[in-house]
Amino acid sequence: xxxxxxxxxxxxxxxxxxxxxxxxxxxxxxxxxxxxxxxxxxxxxxxxxxxxxxxxxxxxxxxxxxxxxxxxxxxxxxxxxxxxxxxxxxxxxxxxxxxxxxxxxxxxxxxxxxxxxxxxxxxxxxxxxxxxxxxxxxxxxxxx
Amino acid sequence: xxxxxxxxxxxxxxxxxxxxxxxxxxxxxxxxxxxxxxxxxxxxxxxxxxxxxxxxxxxxxxxxxxxxxxxxxxxxxxxxxxxxxxxxxxxx
Numbered sequence: 001x002x003x004x005x006x007x008x009x010x011x012x013x014x015x016x017x018x019x020x021x022x023x024x025x026x027x028x029x030x031x032x033x034x035x036x037x038x039x040x041x042x043x044x045x046x047x048x049x050x051x052x053x054x055x056x057x058x059x060x061x062x063x064x065x066x067x068x069x070x071x072x073x074x075x076x077x078x079x080x081x082x083x084x085x086x087x088x089x090x091x092x093x094x095x096x097x098x099x100x101x102x103x104x105x106x107x108x109x110x111x112x113x114x115x116x117x118x119x120x121x122x123x124x125x126x127x128x129x130x131x132x133x134x135x136x137x138x139x140x141x142x143x144x
Numbered sequence: 145x146x147x148x149x150x151x152x153x154x155x156x157x158x159x160x161x162x163x164x165x166x167x168x169x170x171x172x173x174x175x176x177x178x179x180x181x182x183x184x185x186x187x188x189x190x191x192x193x194x195x196x197x198x199x200x201x202x203x204x205x206x207x208x209x210x211x212x213x214x215x216x217x218x219x220x221x222x223x224x225x226x227x228x229x230x231x232x233x234x235x236x
Contacts, residue, residue: 053235093234102189
């Protein structure tokens, strides 16, 4: 997966602004292109534990899907932050992903750690494998 | 009657890359069976072993969530658009 540095900077800025809460968003691209063309910040709808949980409503995601359909942009992945926790998928991330069935199989996830609200870690890329019940780390190419 | 089903990117390997599939169905249960009939394996991606939709799988008919209609019994009419969308969640 390829992504421009300015898009990663946007994710980091979102994460710092939202600290100490988790923030989340969507990665858009053209199907099969292997490139993130745009990132869209989303509301974290989690109400009980927003410091350690995030939730993107399907209603919100449907609106994004409709908004960008004419531009031939699809939801190819998602991002979220881990405030003061490592940038790797947690047991909670995996359990929730499994609840989507195969509907997010192969989706690209960027996880970024935000430390103290001021420092963003290097982003980590992961691919969700429904059949394997795991996330595989996925290197991505950063474009200028 | 024919309805159009929008296929999200992760399911397109099963539809040969098609982003929209037309199926004949009178309700959502029929859509799921119709998708499975055309593209084997799709139903398992959406439903659990008992045939119920997985908890983070949402289906919309003309932008209305079927949980607020008649769920899988939601009736369809010709030309309706069905969208399949996940809720995404997790945490550290």
